Amino acid sequence: MLSTTALVERVVSVGTVTGRYTLPNGGTLTSYFDEYRVAADPDLLFQTGLALAALLPPDVDVVAGLELGGVPFALAVSAATGLPAALIRKTAKPYGTCLQVEGQPAPGARVAMVDDVIRSGRQILIAAAALRQAGTLPTMAVAILIRQGEAKSLLAGQGIKVNAVVDETATTPSPSPRRS
Numbered sequence: 001m002l003s004t005t006a007l008v009e010r011v012v013s014v015g016t017v018t019g020r021y022t023l024p025n026g027g028t029l030t031s032y033f034d035e036y037r038v039a040a041d042p043d044l045l046f047q048t049g050l051a052l053a054a055l056l057p058p059d060v061d062v063v064a065g066l067e068l069g070g071v072p073f074a075l076a077v078s079a080a081t082g083l084p085a086a087l088i089r090k091t092a093k094p095y096g097t098c099l100q101v102e103g104q105p106a107p108g109a110r111v112a113m114v115d116d117v118i119r120s121g122r123q124i125l126i127a128a129a130a131l132r133q134a135g136t137l138p139t140m141a142v143a144i145l146i147r148q149g150e151a152k153s154l155l156a157g158q159g160i161k162v163n164a165v166v167d168e169t170a171t172t173p174s175p176s177p178r179r180s
Contacts, residue, residue, distance in 0.1 A: 002047050008166055011048060011144060014038055023119075033145050035116035039072040048144060048165065049076025052114060055142045055163040056081070061109040062136065064088050064101070066127050069116030073144065077114055086111070088127045100130045107135035118143045118162060121151035128160060 002010065014037050021032035039045050052073060056063070064086040065074025071087055078085035086103035093099055105111060113127050118141065128138040138160060146152070146164035155162050 001050055007047055007051055010044060011038055014041060014044060033117055035069045035144060045072060045076050048073060049080045051165045052142045053077045053080040056112050059110055060112045062086055062105040062111045064111050064113050066113060066115045066123055070114045074114035088130055101134040105136050109136045111136045111138045113138055113141040115141060115143045118146040118151050121154040124155055
């Protein structure tokens with residue numbers, strides 16, 4: 001396994017893309033983090049899965065990937081830990097099973113949500129609501145990258161702890177992609 005510092009440097013190097021990127025809220029960046037570049041590298045996906053797994057407390061029963069960026073990383077964590085995985089859609093599928101939470105985690109299961117980048121925390125709250133509706137207990141979220149902002153305090157107010165491999169909110173932040 002790579003050291004934490006080496007992993008952070010590799011994730012940032014592989015995932016950072018320079019170029020105009022428009023955020024969902026309409027804001028723009030001159031560089032951004034492309035989690036799919038990390039997920040597409042088998043060794044880096046494996047190493048990232050191990051690092052995310054190390055952030056989980058021992059009482060987690062299920063890992064749940066958020067559509068779409070969190071899915072490959074949740075599956076990597078599941079493979080690293082042996083924990084079952086669930087997948088959380090942004091909205092319930094309008095056909096077939098009509099489910100928002102796939103994988104059928106057991107009622108009462110303690111769930112760690114897995115995402116790629118946490119910026120505002122809103123997607124985590126949507127996923128947590130879907131998990132609660134499915135009868136589970138979303139207790140934490142892990143991500144490759146958490147941006148500076150109020151996400152940690154917003155989620156803490158809902159009883160959801162947050163950890164990340166690259167944490168821009170830390171007092172001594174790990175190297176991370178530049179933001180504009």
